[in-house]
Amino acid sequence: MNISKIANLKYFYKHTKNVSKILSFITFSLFIVGIFWGLYIAPKDYLQGDSYRIIYVHVPAAWLSLQVYIVMAVTGFIALVWKIKIMEIISIQSASIGAYFTLIALVTGMIWGKPTWGTYWVWDARLTSELILLFLYIGIIVIYSSFTDKRQGAKIAALLAIVGLINIPIIHYSVEWWNTLHQGPTVTKFEKPSAHITMLMPLLYMLLVFNLYFVTVLIKRVRLGIFQREKNTKWMESYLND
């Protein structure tokens, strides 16, 4: 099984049906375990009590919102340079998944902000740049859907995604560059993480589960994208009739 075969839309569509089913089952069971670990087994925070437990959703979602953007821009770049069809589809389908992750990160952050900061929203560097990321995602989706020629739309959306890549380091380093209300990084300080190991382990586990979720949903959405693009071709009709 080589790369050129997987990149073939027909091959990908025919061979990922079972993969996506198995993956969604695995993701769902791992997610249940992770939620149980985060919400019951992990110890209480001495300062914030139980309210800190929302990090097991908030941090992975925020992390994924950046990671999905990088995936979208890189696959978009590959689609522009080497004109691989499946990369266009992966790029544009990542956009809506990333937008959902950004929205989850913002909403859980607001819910967490009320008990700890006393306010839902402040115009702080981290929060504002994350909101800009949401607007970028929405812009990419809107510009793609307003093109009638979907290949051209995917190229333009990929171009916008690549230019918007400049926002990613701004979001990531915003807590270090500006004095913000949002706390600094907790996990990426590898020498000496500021969270205790019993709180850190479920967080890293949830990060893994969210990554797996992203892959699962991406495969499903790419299958949908292939179907939308190839629904009038001969092979799709014969495949559906079988």
Add this chain to the structure above:
Amino acid sequence: MFNISLHTLTTIFLTLLLGTPVLVSIGIFGSALTMGISKNNILGPIITVPFYIPVLIFSASAIESVSNGLPYDLQIYVLLSILLLILPTMPYLLKYTLRISINN
């Protein structure tokens, strides 16, 4: 003028001088992106709004600093570096965007 001191006024003009070419370039990029869509000319400016924000933040911050009597050279340097980054790269980006928009 408008009860603004001369020092603040020069800073305002400096941020305008450095910021306007960047904003114009981003606007051109937006309209180049949407050239392939007919009768949808409002889309380009709306989509490129996120790219305006760094320029607006640093200009506003420079003006705020100078009116509080604080040093503002950092913000001016950031604006200048954005301008110097945008000016040489934008023509190539626009060429590529227009080629995608037209060649179809």
